[in-house]
Amino acid sequence: MKKHKNNLDFLKPDIFNSFIDLLEKKDTKKIFKKIKNFHPSEIASYIQILDVKHRKQLLNILSKDFDSKILVELEPSFLQKIVNEIELKIIYKAINELDSDDAAIIIGSLDDEKKKLVLSKISRKERTFIEDNLSYDENTAGRLMQLELVRIPVHSNVGDVIDYLRKKRTLPKVFYDLYIVDKNQKLVGTIELSAIISSSRNVKISNIMKRSELSVHSSLDQEDVADIFRKRNLTSIAVIDDDRKLLGTINVDDIVDVIDDEAQEDILKLAGVGEQDFYGAIISITKARFAWLFFNLIAAFFASYVIKNFEGTIEKLAILAALMPIVASMGGCSGTQSLTTAVRAIAMKQLTWSNALRSVGKEVSVGMINGVIFSAASFFLTYYWFQELLLSFVISFSLFLNLIFGSFFGIFIPIFLTKKGVDPAIASGTFVTMFTDIVGFFMFLSLATIFLI
């Protein structure tokens, strides 16, 4: 019994290290032999993981017979970073071989001077394709679409379509749906390949096509396109202009990338990491993280200001300084939990203005239940440590209130920001922890001043 090969094995340290050994030894022959069995995406992974020296060596070896698909499989930001290490002849070849959307990504990664040079050397048709693509805004359906698709006149029958597909030489590499257009190139319907192939030759296309209105305008945001794919389980979708003229098509494999990017963005924004990229240069990463650290510094000084007003209380009872971070930190924790749930639910269109009130109620209830549990726990821990009943009461009561505040702020702030048109993922975090810190310190020290001093 042959063990089934796991397709992710190539990333294992021993396999990767033996590959580096080959690069060190400059054993080009063995490297070629090894790479021959690799998928372009696997080679792209290696290029991304290798250090500069080995990467250049590998690119050099590959350049003799470069598979254009490798360029497509690189992260766009990584491609932009290393595109200068790639010979121009490889770029020309790639642009001629690839679908228009992929070719446009490669052109887009070049600096202005090279972009001009490359555009001037490719065929006129290709150039028009790419300049058209680049004319759409980033992150829209227009930028995402490929122009290669199969158009079928609405009066055809199944036999005509099959004959046409057999004869035509410039079909897209892979396609799943055919688009039915009228004589003005306006979209009137779509049909899945599987429907064509399982129908008799004399069936009229207009009888089996879907007259669905399902298409997207070229200006639609790619996240909304992804949402339609997700909801309708689509494999491809038509992109149209204001007059319903068919412009291009978006395939599901491009949407998979959009979904990845979208989730990535939410995660990174929530941690205040901005648009930064794992392959970015140190200086651009530092910049991306600057804003969140900056707001956090301001928020921290605000919290300091609140504490400073209780200087007298702390002088009399320094142990309060040791206990107050517990209240702030637990509130922040509860707030972050609610916040993350809310931001994700908003992104997935599960939390809308329509069920906002109910959702806030639910979060506050969760905060109350955990509030009861953890205020009891902190009461006993504090009492065990200091044997002071009033001190234990002050910490547990303020912790209870702060957990509830945390869960309230955690859901209210992103809902409020969304309503105001601000992206809740990017702006909520600092606000929530600022509120829970300030409320936590204030309540704890106020109660302590009243009951203990």
Add this chain to the structure above:
Amino acid sequence: MKKHKNNLDFLKPDIFNSFIDLLEKKDTKKIFKKIKNFHPSEIASYIQILDVKHRKQLLNILSKDFDSKILVELEPSFLQKIVNEIELKIIYKAINELDSDDAAIIIGSLDDEKKKLVLSKISRKERTFIEDNLSYDENTAGRLMQLELVRIPVHSNVGDVIDYLRKKRTLPKVFYDLYIVDKNQKLVGTIELSAIISSSRNVKISNIMKRSELSVHSSLDQEDVADIFRKRNLTSIAVIDDDRKLLGTINVDDIVDVIDDEAQEDILKLAGVGEQDFYGAIISITKARFAWLFFNLIAAFFASYVIKNFEGTIEKLAILAALMPIVASMGGCSGTQSLTTAVRAIAMKQLTWSNALRSVGKEVSVGMINGVIFSAASFFLTYYWFQELLLSFVISFSLFLNLIFGSFFGIFIPIFLTKKGVDPAIASGTFVTMFTDIVGFFMFLSLATIFLI
């Protein structure tokens, strides 16, 4: 010029509220008229957002002519929650109509008693299908696959295949690839529909099929399956057993759900929200959040213990208590940024053991640069506030060190946990903030004790 209809309009508050009005008025006729234009996924969205009373009303209205696809479009956890509100006859109908993988999800959402009842009432073939599916572990390729697929004997030619597809009545609803098997039902290749349709009838399948080894074992984790889809831009993949026998197929629309879930999981785990779900009951959400709050409480008491050792210092200079949270909070912020970047890069297979050292170096460099900037900022802010040179020095120097520590812990801890086989998303957060709090308080108060007391 007709404005293009945006497919997400149905979630707009006014449209949603007018729908609730119809439910309030029990205007069944108008509701039917409205729903007729809805896609099952849109109806599912409404069912998920409506409150209990209106949801029951809507389900009641729909039950007369229930579209089975609605059940598939509900979030599995939501389906589990409301499955008892759905009449059994609707469940029977759905199981007969849907693909095996979807039918299995519906059966899986029933409680044991109902599951037995339903399984006893469906056809034997259907029952075997579903019991087979449920016998695979959750989150594996086996559980994800559907059994409906098109098998083609390896010795066929294109004409045979087209004739077969035209004649066969029980084809999958939609299919993109055909699977080529030998006489023992072992997988020998795959072919895309578009390749069939664009070849002449007399071409041999074995000449145009891909002899690719690309298939997954039924036990492979669904996240690894998603990774293969992502890397190879696939539309479907074959699932095989130990003997390479063809078991089923996974289509890209199911993978889109896996990718969503995967990203969702990482986001929620990072915020300590566990496996909780937006539609979960209050009590299960509370439970899911308990662990992180619990560890945070322990970590916070540890930090308190560190501060308590400096009680004498704080008694003498209470203002230190106001400033120390700044150092801890900035370190935590820097740590969370590095952590999130690292966890995401690990999930996307961009950060592996092979480039770990380089990545740690990069994070620490970022921490150092931001450390210089923000320690300068905090120096000036503190000096402006208190006019104390030594105090400003103490805060800015400890803040500098803690930003570096934060970025180091932030990347080191997830790499270390991954190496040890622990999921870095779920466990890293508490560790990182615990370390940055403890290190931050300790350094600030130590330096203060040395220089200021």
